[in-house]
Amino acid sequence: MGMRSTGTPKHAAAERVELESSELAASSPPSAHARLMTWVWTLVIALFGGLLRFVRLGQPRAVVFDETYYVKDAWTMLNTGEPMSWPDEVSLGGQMVPVDTAFADGDTNAWINTAEYAVHPPLGKWLIAAGLKLFGGAANPAAWRAATAIAGVLGIVLLIRITLRLFRNLPVALLAGLLMAIDGVSIVMSRTGLLDIFIMVFALGAFSLLLIHRDWAAARLRMAAQSGANRPPQITFSWWRAGAAVLLGCATGVKWSGIYFFAVFCVISVFWDAWMIRQAGFRSPRQWLARGVFGDGLLAALYMVPLYAATYLLTWVGWFVHPNSYMRNWAATHTGQGVQWLPADWRSFVAYHAEMWRFHTTLDAPHDYKANPLTWPLQIRPTSFYWQKLDGHPGLCSLSPRSQCVAAVTSLGNPLIWWLGSLCAVLAIVIAILKRGDWRIWAVLAGFLGGWLPWAQYLNRTTFTFYSIVLLPWMILAICYVFNWVRETSSREVWLITLWVMVGVCAIVSVFFYPIWTAMPVPYEFWRMHMWLPSWI
Incomplete structure (x- = not known):
């Protein structure tokens, strides 16, 4: 009788050294104290970002830009269950005034009993409606913006946790959160009752869950490789992936552009799994290509697509319930x-x-602040949400009593963050190529592929730079990718100097621009100093 072999299968023995040096190699789990400190610092940065968003949230006391659609829709949805139409003017104090002026002055019930043609799905407006319900109703402008301000803070928390999971370094993660906290597009969109910041948060939440799925799959593959298994374990289904599909359905329930994130994130997640199967030593094309890409992709689609679609449809329940909804009959x-x-x-x-x-x-209506999507990363044509001459010399205007006092809300990102992020996105690709592959580069590119590139098919459509809020987290991840490379390849002294100089300069720029992001009264000359490019006016 022959002797049974007690050795490990051939593939496991041959690939053991590579496994230990690959991305599947086990890392020492952080201590409980270290995990606690990551959350303490996360909350510190989130609190700081919250202060920038919630202080004076009710200013300006005016319906700002597209708040005329979304806040008023949300208010009628809260009161009637569906968006209702509004007249152009109403009587206020015996005079006919624009309905937005009356709404800001407290006349919030002048809607017409006719369903409004809403061109976006309802979930984002329901979130604004929740803020109205919880924070004082339409008479309080801060309530119009409460939901977006909360979303802005959640975005900071999610980005910190995502960056920490990607780079396993707390300073790099805190850099991401701090840049998000002080960026102008993030601040303005958090302080305005528009929809796009909800897409950003749902996309970040979904991406975070897909990263957790990836870590879960890596652990299962590592165990299989170390045990000498002949075939990879099942990593197609996880509740993390299912949750990501639900959140991406929510993103699409805010605006249809969420569908691009769903497509890109799903493809990247499937390819991550396939590559990890190969890294684990299952090198047969039948194992990692046929099963990992095609098999895993098909099986993942069988549950992710229905979950995604069902979630999207659930956001429309109100439309089905109310018999007088727009086009209901x-x-x-x-x-x-x-x-x-x-x-x-x-x-x-x-x-x-x-x-x-x-x-x-087909939307191609002319607009003064129309911006080609290709220009968004460089913030070439930011959107002016609000600009008003003020009587007297309140606030900072008291420093220049001979100047005209103005207040502005300009959806302009911190120029250094956006310009540096655009450069780092290119550098990150170069670094990943030189390193002969780095799965994290796809984490950086995911937002560009899902939140920006699809707009290239609509270059002639009327679009605005503030849509780029969905791109901002991945712009920051590009910066973090490059700075993490500096950390890994340079001395600690060089790394810290680079980090603090960049943070300090970006913070100074944000302090300079903060008044025109938040409608603080300033002298006209001070506002004009911020218009670095003619296209910013």
């Missing part, structure tokens, strides 16, 4: 039109979506 008045095999309610729903699609794909 379209099928009844358009007999023989639409998708005939669907029930009437669903025919109306599909027709409404077709109407929204036509709006979004």
Whole structure:
């Protein structure tokens, strides 16, 4: 009788050295104290960012830019269950004034009993409505913006935790959170009742869950490789991935642009898993390519796509419940039109979506602050949300009593953060190539691929630079990627000097721009000093 072999399978023995040096190599878990300190510092940065967002949140006391759509829609949804139309003017004090002026002055119930044509899904407006409900109603401008301010703080927390999971270094993670806390686009979008910051937060939350899934899958593959398994373990399904699909459905329930994040994140997650299967020593194309890419991708789609779609549809429950919602009865008045095999309610729903699609794909109305998507990373044409001459000389205007006093809200990012981030995005790709591959580069590029590149198909559409809020976290991750490389390849002294100089200069620039991000009264000349480029005016 022959003797049974007691050695490990051939593939495991051959790949053991590579496994120990690869990204699947086990790292020592941080101590309980170290984990606690990461959360303490996370909350410190979040508190700092919260102060920048919540202090004077009710200023300006005016309906700012597209708040005219989303805040008023949210208020009528809170009161009637659906967005309602508003007149252009209402009577206030015996005079006809713009409805936005009356709304800001407290006349918040002048809507018309006609459903509003809303061109975005309802979830973002329901979130604004929740802020209105919890923080004092439409009479309090801070309540209009409470939900977005909370979202802005959550974005800081999520970015810190994502960066910590990527680079396993607390200073690099805190750098990410601090840059998010002090950036102008983040501050302005947190202090304005618009929708886009919700997409950013849902996308960050989903990406964080996919990173947790990746760590979970890596641990399972590491155990399989070390035990000498002949085939990779099941890593297709995890509740982390399922949760990511739900959050991405929520992102799409705010604006349709969330679908791009869903597509990009899913593809990257599947390829991460396939590459880790190969790294674990399962080198057969049948194991890592056929099973990892095609098998895992198909099986992941079988549960992620339905979860994503179901979540998106759930955001429309209010539309189905209310019989007078916009186009709710379209099928009844358009007999023989639409998708005939669907029930009437669903025919109306599909027709409404077709109407929204036509709006979004054909919108080319002229606008003073229209900005080509290719210019967003460099903040070439920021959006002026609010600009007003003020009577008297309040606030900083008292320092220049002969000057005209003005207040502005300009959705302009900290120029150094955005310009440096654009440069670092390119440098990060070069570094990853020189290192012969680094999975983290896809974490950096994910936001560019999902939040920016798809807009290249709409270069002639009316778009605005403030849409780039969804790009900001990945712009910051590009900076962190390069600074982490500096940390790994330089002396501690060089690393710390580089870090503190960059943080200090960016902080000074943010202090300089903060008044025109938050409608602080300033002399006209002071505002003009901030217009570094003619296109910023």
